[in-house]
Amino acid sequence: MRPAIIDVRRVAKRFPAPAGETEALRDISLTVAAGDFVSIIGPSGCGKSTLLRIIGDLIEPSTGEVRVNGKPPRQARLDRDYGVVFQTPVLYDWRTAAENVRLPLELTGRPRAERRARPSALLALVGLEAFSDHYPWQLSGGMQQRVAIARALALEPAILLMDEPFGALDEMTRDRLNTELLHVWQQTAATVLFVTHSIAEAVFLSTRVVVMTPRPGRIARVVDIDLPRPRGEATRTLPRFFELVTTVRASLRGDLAHRDDEDGG
Amino acid sequence: MTSRVREYFPAAVVFVAGLAAWEAVVFAFGIEFYLLPAPHVIVLNLRETYPVLLEAGLYTFTEALAGYALGCSGGIVAAMLASRSPAFAEVVVPYAVASAAVPIVALAPLAIVWFGVAQASKIAIVALMTFFPTFVSTVRGLDSVSPPSLDLMRSYAASDWQVFTKLRLPHSLPYVFTALRSCTTLAMIGAVVSEFFGGPVKSLGVYIKSTASLFQTRQAWSAILVACALGLLFYTAISLIERRVLGVRP
Numbered sequence: 460m461r462p463a464i465i466d467v468r469r470v471a472k473r474f475p476a477p478a479g480e481t482e483a484l485r486d487i488s489l490t491v492a493a494g495d496f497v498s499i500i501g502p503s504g505c506g507k508s509t510l511l512r513i514i515g516d517l518i519e520p521s522t523g524e525v526r527v528n529g530k531p532p533r534q535a536r537l538d539r540d541y542g543v544v545f546q547t548p549v550l551y552d553w554r555t556a557a558e559n560v561r562l563p564l565e566l567t568g569r570p571r572a573e574r575r576a577r578p579s580a581l582l583a584l585v586g587l588e589a590f591s592d593h594y595p596w597q598l599s600g601g602m603q604q605r606v607a608i609a610r611a612l613a614l615e616p617a618i619l620l621m622d623e624p625f626g627a628l629d630e631m632t633r634d635r636l637n638t639e640l641l642h643v644w645q646q647t648a649a650t651v652l653f654v655t656h657s658i659a660e661a662v663f664l665s666t667r668v669v670v671m672t673p674r675p676g677r678i679a680r681v682v683d684i685d686l687p688r689p690r691g692e693a694t695r696t697l698p699r700f701f702e703l704v705t706t707v708r709a710s711l712r713g714d715l716a717h718r719d720d721e722d723g724g
Numbered sequence: 725m726t727s728r729v730r731e732y733f734p735a736a737v738v739f740v741a742g743l744a745a746w747e748a749v750v751f752a753f754g755i756e757f758y759l760l761p762a763p764h765v766i767v768l769n770l771r772e773t774y775p776v777l778l779e780a781g782l783y784t785f786t787e788a789l790a791g792y793a794l795g796c797s798g799g800i801v802a803a804m805l806a807s808r809s810p811a812f813a814e815v816v817v818p819y820a821v822a823s824a825a826v827p828i829v830a831l832a833p834l835a836i837v838w839f840g841v842a843q844a845s846k847i848a849i850v851a852l853m854t855f856f857p858t859f860v861s862t863v864r865g866l867d868s869v870s871p872p873s874l875d876l877m878r879s880y881a882a883s884d885w886q887v888f889t890k891l892r893l894p895h896s897l898p899y900v901f902t903a904l905r906s907c908t909t910l911a912m913i914g915a916v917v918s919e920f921f922g923g924p925v926k927s928l929g930v931y932i933k934s935t936a937s938l939f940q941t942r943q944a945w946s947a948i949l950v951a952c953a954l955g956l957l958f959y960t961a962i963s964l965i966e967r968r969v970l971g972v973r974p
Contacts, residue, residue: 517875536881543879549872553894553971562890566880614880 464617464650465491465514470523472509482675483509487523489669489678493617496644496651498661500707501671507654508546508622510676514652515541515620528617535618539567542611542649544621548603550595556582556606557591563613581609584643601632608640612647619649623656634692637663641690658711662686662703663694670710680710761942769942770949777931781950784928787843788915788958791850796907798851799858800900806859807866807892808884817863823856832918841922850914854907858900865899866892901966908962912955 472484483506491497499507512518514525516532527535535541542563550559560578569577582591585605595603604624611619625633637660644651655661661668668682684703686694694700743763749755750762757765770777806813832849839845869891877887919929928951935943 515879517878536879539881541879543876545872545875547872549870549876551873551891551894553897563880565890566877566882566886620879 461492461494463490464493464495464528465489465652466526467510467514468524468526470510470513470520470525472506472513472518473521484513484520485675485677487676487678489681491650491652493650494648495666496641496653496664497667497669498653498655498665499669499671500655500658500661500711501676502673502711503656505671505673506676507671510671511620511622511652511654515543517543539563539614540617542614542616542619544604544607544611544619544624546623546626548595548600548607550603550606550610552595555592555594556587556598559595559606560610560613563610567614577613578609581612582606584612584646585609585639599632601628601636604628604636605639608643612643612649615647616649619644619647619651621651621653623654625660626656633657633660634695638691640664645689658704658707659695662700662707663690668703668707670707679713682707682710758939758941761945765942766945766949770946773943773946774950776926777928777947777950780926780928780931780947781954783843783924783926784846784915784919784951785912785954785958787846787918787927788850788911788954790843791847791914792854792907792911794847795851795854795911796858796904799855799903800862802855803859803862803866804888806863808888813863817860820856820859820863824860828853829914829917832921835918836922842924846915846918846923849918850911853910853914857907857910858903861899861903862896865896868899869895897970901962901970905959905962905966908958909955912951912958916951 467487467489470484470487471482473480473482475481487510499510501507509518513520514527514532516536525532528538528540530538550556551562554562557578560581561574564574564577579588579591582588585608587602587605587609590598590602595606598606607624611621625636628636641664651664653661653664662684663686665684668684670679670682671677672679682703686697686699686703747762747764750757750760761769802816806816828849831852832845835845835848839848873891873895874887877891882890916929916932919927920933923930925931925934928947932944932947932951935941935947
């Protein structure tokens with residue numbers, strides 16, 4: 460068993476709301492082993508992005524504890540253990556693709572040679588070497604998100620946090636980027652935490668899929684994905700792929716049905 | 725180049741048609757030149773008087789430029805301070821926004837009392853007129869960065885100073901330049917109108933006021949034309965700088 464790089468213990472999160480509080484997460488416990496690719500899937504508003512943001516120290520939990528590499532998330536963030544990819548590319552539109560990828564290198568004061576060489580290498584990794592001098596608005600949505608991935612990898616983070624990065628893309632682009640992402644992941648030693656609401660995407664990418672319930676978000680089930688690697692377009696046609704998609708779907712729906720019963724009773 | 729020509733062609737047609745209509749109306753209705761001189765009369769007058777007008781124009785333009793530089797740079801610096809210090813912003817921003825409703829030109833006679841009849845009083849008025857729009861616009865630019873772009877900086881544990889220089893400042897530039905552009909015309913108006921309340925003879929405002937009061941309408945129009953030309957030049961110069969600095973942003 461590989462060591463746990465992310466350890467979430469009994470985390471809950473409540474937000475202030477007009478009428479009292481909204482309970483976003485309840486009693487979340489989760490460990491992620493180093494090198495894993497873990498997807499978090501659940502219905503809209505189940506708090507899956509909130510969980511990701513707590514782990515990345517973008518917000519704090521109401522109760523519970525998170526350890527990342529044995530450290531509190533804040534320390535991990537200060538140590539630049541994270542690379543984050545958001546729902547939108549969040550590229551700065553006064554910077555070219557290469558300059559956007561260079562941003563983290565500038566922020567951490569990396570040597571000049573590295574600042575010059577590394578962006579092109581990273582853009583090559585995501586297949587955008589020909590677009591390094593393009594500005595964000597000159598790139599398609601999929602290309603922008605690839606630039607964001609390259610930027611997230613700039614500091615060789617131990618953990619890649621991805622918050623529905625392909626949610627806004629069409630399905631064909633998404634499928635292609637899924638394959639590319641696996642390729643990138645295999646070339647880096649990063650642990651990936653990936654939030655999505657696409658079942659097929661979660662199954663295709665992950666080593667494990669964490670299924671969450673509707674609000675307040677709890678972990679309904681963790682599904683191990685034992686599809687062979689390397690995965691590619693052919694993976695999507697394997698019977699095992701469909702079985703796993705059905706399992707994840709049932710876990711999602713099972714809990715919804717259960718909840719409907721509660722409401723009905 | 726042809727696309728440029730096509731772009732400005734309609735405007736040029738309207739300009740020429742407008743002049744022609746003006747000329748036609750003056751002659752058709754037999755309007756006396758002291759009421760409204762025909763365009764060609766103004767042009768002829770301009771050819772005679774331009775050495776005087778150019779000197780007066782430069783004098784007034786110097787006031788506009790100095791006041792503009794003071795007011796705009798002051799506005800930008802104050803906005804940076806406000807963005808860095810929320811406490812400072814809380815005190816200053818409401819007044820800055822409210823000041824948009826104050827007719828600052830109305831202070832021109834007082835400015836003469838305080839700073840004398842020469843250029844200093846006009847510079848003060850122009851500085852005051854351009855300070856607030858630049859301040860308000862720059863504050864908006866510095867503070868309107870999106871939450872995700874701040875999250876990104878946070879995820880890299882960027883310092884406040886880095887957030888300021890790498891995100892807020894570049895993000896604010898389009899807002900700053902919008903203010904800088906609109907302040908060019910404001911500066912010319914402020915300088916000319918301030919001169920109406922007193923100034924040396926060799927200034928555009930005094931020239932317009934004294935010639936108009938003597939019904940030397942064509943002279944007044946010539947001076948107005950010079951003021952327009954200088955205002956346009958100023959505006960164009962800032963626009964060019966804006967394009968250089970902002971590059972090809974959408």
